[in-house]
Every structure is written in C-alpha cells, then in structure tokens.
Amino acid sequence: MIKVESEILNKSGKRENxxxxxxxxxxxxxxxEVREYYGQQKISYMKETARLPFDCLGIxxxxxxxxxxxxxxDGYEPIEQLKTKxxxxxxxxxxxxxxxxxxxxxxxEQLSKINDPVVIPVQQGKRAYIKxxxxxxxxxxxxxxxxxxxxxxxxxxxxxxxxxxxxSFESGVxxxxxxxxxxxxxxxxxxxxxxxxxxxxxxxxxxxxxxxxHKSGFTYPDTLEAxxxxxxxxxxxxIVKDNSVSCLDxxxxxxxxxxxxxxxxxxxxSYRPGYYKVMFTTPEGYESIGDLYHPHEELxxxxxxxIAFKKVENGKPxxxxxxxxxxxxxxxxxxxxxxxxxxxQLSEFWHGC
Numbered sequence: 001m002i003k004v005e006s007e008i009l010n011k012s013g014k015r016e017n018x019x020x021x022x023x024x025x026x027x028x029x030x031x032x033e034v035r036e037y038y039g040q041q042k043i044s045y046m047k048e049t050a051r052l053p054f055d056c057l058g059i060x061x062x063x064x065x066x067x068x069x070x071x072x073x074d075g076y077e078p079i080e081q082l083k084t085k086x087x088x089x090x091x092x093x094x095x096x097x098x099x100x101x102x103x104x105x106x107x108x109e110q111l112s113k114i115n116d117p118v119v120i121p122v123q124q125g126k127r128a129y130i131k132x133x134x135x136x137x138x139x140x141x142x143x144x145x146x147x148x149x150x151x152x153x154x155x156x157x158x159x160x161x162x163x164x165x166x167x168s169f170e171s172g173v174x175x176x177x178x179x180x181x182x183x184x185x186x187x188x189x190x191x192x193x194x195x196x197x198x199x200x201x202x203x204x205x206x207x208x209x210x211x212x213x214h215k216s217g218f219t220y221p222d223t224l225e226a227x228x229x230x231x232x233x234x235x236x237x238x239i240v241k242d243n244s245v246s247c248l249d250x251x252x253x254x255x256x257x258x259x260x261x262x263x264x265x266x267x268x269x270s271y272r273p274g275y276y277k278v279m280f281t282t283p284e285g286y287e288s289i290g291d292l293y294h295p296h297e298e299l300x301x302x303x304x305x306x307i308a309f310k311k312v313e314n315g316k317p318x319x320x321x322x323x324x325x326x327x328x329x330x331x332x333x334x335x336x337x338x339x340x341x342x343x344x345q346l347s348e349f350w351h352g353c
Contacts, residue, residue, distance in 0.1 A: 001026055001033060002133070002171065002194065004089045007068060008043065009076035015040045019071055023064045025057075025090050027133030027171065029141070032060035032090075034067060043082075057090060087196040087248065088173040091131040096145050097247070099239060101254040101324075107353045110253060111226055116243040118201050119224040119255075120187065121235030125177040129190075132160055133171045153182055159217050160184075169193070169211055175247055177221075185219045186212060187239075188247040201243045230257060230353045234310065236321070237352075256351040258308040260323040261342040263289065264335060265303050278307060280340035287340060294322040304332045315343055325351065 006022035020037040032054045039046030054060035072078070088094045102110065111117055126144065130152070133139030140157050143149050152160075164170065175188035186208045189197050197204055205220065212218045224230070230238060238255040245251065266277040266288060274295030279288045292307060299305065308323035342349060 001031075002086065002089065003084075005064070005085045006083070008079050008082040009068075009071050010079055011074070011076045016042070017076070018043050018046055019076060020046055021064065021067050021071065023060065027139035029057070029090050029092050031055055032057060034060060034064045036067060057092060086194045087191045088129075088131065089191075089194075091141050091143075091173070092149075094129065094131075094143060094173070095147055096127075096129050096143065097250070097252065098145075099252050099254050101256065103351070107255045111240060111255070111353070114226075114240060114242050114251070116200075117226045118241045118243045119226060119228065119230070120221050120239040120241065121224060121233055121257075122177065122221075122237050122239060123235050125179040125185065127187075128176050128178050130160065130174045130176055130184075131172070132164055132174070139171075152178075156182070156184055163212055163216070174208075179219075183217065183219065185221055187221055188241075190247045196246060196248070198246045201241050201247075204247070230255065231350075233257065236308070236310070237324075255353060256324070257353075258310055258323070258351060259317070259346055259349045260306045260308045260325045260351055261317070261346075261349050262304055262338045263307050264338050265299050265301050265305060267301050268299065278305075280342075281335055281338045282340050289316045290318070290320070292320065292322060296322075300331065302333055303330075304334055304338055312343065312346070317343070 001024040004023050004025050006020055009019045009021070011017040018039050022035045022037070024033040024035060026032070034052045034054070035048055036050040037046040038049045052063060054063065128145075129143050131141045140152065140160050141149065142152050170193050172192045173190040174186060175190060177185040177187060179185055188201065189204050189208055191197065197207070199207070202223070205223070209220060224233070224238070235257050237257050239252065240255060241252045242249060263278040263280060264286070266279045266286070269275040269277070274293055276292045276294065276299055277288055278290065278292050279286045304327065306323035306325050307317060307320040308325070309317035309320035311318050
C-alpha cells in the first residue's frame with residue numbers, strides 16, 4: 001500500500017492530542033484503506049487505532065473526508081504544514097497537464113517570455129502518462145492526454161517492470177510519447193517514490209537516463225536551444241518548457257511546425273485499415289495527392305479535412321499527416337478552399353516560428 005494523502009490534526013488541552021488520518025491505495029489501485037493514528041504529547045507517539053479497507057475509490061474517499069470532518073467537529077485542528085499529498089495519485093484521478101498552443105501571440109514572443117526555455121521536438125507519436133509501481137506488472141497504468149486509460153503493449157509493460165527496484169526506484173509517473181512503432185520515448189518525470197520531482201528539466205532527463213539506460217529499448221528526446229532555426233527542423237511541433245520548473249507547471253506550451261492545407265477525402269481503403277486517399281480540387285475537377293494514415297477515428301468520403309506537412313515534391317505535399325487544425329464540424333462537405341492553388345501560396349498556410 002502507498003500512502004496517497006494524509007492530514008495531521010492537533011487538539012490542545014491538559015495533554016496534547018495528535019491524530020493522523022491517512023488514505024492508502026494499492027499499487028494497482030484496486031484496493032484502498034483509510035487509517036487513523038492517535039497519540040498524546042508528541043507526534044512520534046502516535047499508533048494505529050483504526051484501519052478501514054475498501055475496494056471502491058469513491059467510497060474510500062468519502063470515508064476519508066468524513067473521518068477528517070468528524071475529528072474537526074470533535075475539536076481537532078488540522079496542521080496545514082504537516083498535510084501531505086502524493087502528486088498524481090490515485091492515478092485513476094490523474095488529470096494530465098494541458099499544453100497550450102496560442103495562435104494569437106507570435107510564437108517567437110511566447111518563447112522570449114520563458115526565462116530558461118527548453119525546446120523539445122516531437123516528430124511522431126502520441127503523448128501519454130505512465131504510472132509504475134513495485135507490486136506487479138498490473139501496477140503499470142497508462143492514460144492519454146484526456147486522462148483516458150489504455151493498455152500498453154505487453155513487451156513495454158515488461159520493459160518498464162524490469163526497471164523497478166525495491167529501495168531505489170519503487171514507483172513513478174512518467175511523461176512519454178508512444179511512437180508509431182509502439183516504442184516509448186521518455187520525455188519527463190513527474191513523481192518518483194511518492195515525491196514530486198522539482199529539479200530542472202535537464203536534471204530530470206539525466207535521472208531518467210540513469211534509471212532506464214541507453215540499451216533498455218527506451219529512447220529520449222532531443223533538446224534544442226531557443227535560438228535554433230526551428231522551421232528547418234524536421235519536428236512536427238515543439239514542446240517548450242521552463243527548465244527551472246516541474247513537469248506539471250502550467251506555463252508549458254506548444255509551437256507548431258508545419259503547413260496546413262485543406263483537402264477532400266477521396267475514398268477510404270477497405271483493405272488497408274486507417275488509410276484514406278485524399279485530393280485537391282482543380283479547375284478541371286479533382287487531383288489525387290496521396291494516402292493519409294489516420295487510425296484514430298473514422299473519416300468519410302467527400303468530407304473536407306486539413307493535412308499537415310513539412311515537404312513538397314513536384315508541387316504536392318509529401319509525408320503528410322492529419323493536421324491538428326480542423327474545422328469545428330467534423331462532417332464538413334464544403335469543397336470551398338480545397339483547391340490546388342493553396343500550394344502556390346504556402347507562406348499563408350505556415351504555422352510556427
């Protein structure tokens with residue numbers, strides 16, 4: 001069991017009365033306990049007086065709150081500086097940080113406002129957060145940026161579990177990217193052994209490399225200086241963090257690094273799941289430009305979408321992907337704006353520094 005949260009309360013009188021109400025969770029977060037400790041004179045004299053087991057998070061949290069409330073009614077006063085809470089736990093309640101992308105302020109200006117910026121390129125994959133624990137492989141959990149749980153490939157779970165070591169690295173929450181080939185790139189660390197990691201980003205990366213190594217099957221992102229020519233970099237976008245703050249800091253933002261133009265879905269391949277043929281409109285009709293791989297949601301023929309890309313060959317985009325910039329209405333059948341003349345005015349469709 002991991003102590004997720006606790007609060008120490010004091011009641012003054014002839015004897016100093018101390019109580020601690022603590023909330024515990026198993027590493028796989030299927031079992032929970034609320035424990036109470038009591039002692040007189042000194043905090044160090046407290047001993048366990050009650051232990052209530054639960055198999056439902058909501059009921060366990062309710063009992064934890066009720067027990068605290070009851071002790072306050074009894075005349076106990078919470079000692080705020082002794083209150084503790086492990087970041088990210090329970091992981092089933094974890095809300096991933098939201099990274100902003102503000103198109104209303106020039107990205108170079110946003111970058112200049114960060115005291116010690118670290119620019120981290122992203123070339124592929126999806127951001128995810130992974131919790132590790134020492135009890136079993138079932139203790140490994142993952143959520144996407146919306147907080148939705150998903151199951152990692154078994155080989156990745158086994159690789160992660162092999163790095164857990166009693167006495168040194170027993171639990172943690174990692175910021176990662178799940179790459180297109182199914183491998184994991186370790187971008188940041190939020191918590192280790194019940195403590196939020198507040199060292200610099202560069203030091204956090206050193207810690208990750210020390211724990212996971214370079215021959216473990218995991219990879220690590222590059223980091224760029226703020227004065228780098230970002231447009232020429234192959235990264236699809238950049239995560240900008242302040243080197244001096246933790247992973248959960250709200251100042252982290254995203255700089256895009258691509259062209260985004262409108263196209264039409266020509267057809268969905270029945271024999272290639274997740275693949276679609278896309279096309280431009282032309283004065284003569286339509287012109288196919290290639291295949292789009294987008295397995296995350298179903299797209300429909302004759303609807304308008306935007307594709308993002310970095311390279312152009314023979315006047316057409318190559319190696320393109322589903323742009324994060326899309327019409328608010330997913331089923332947009334309007335062909336207006338999808339003409340091939342966009343390629344002659346690419347500077348108007350650039351998003352980035």
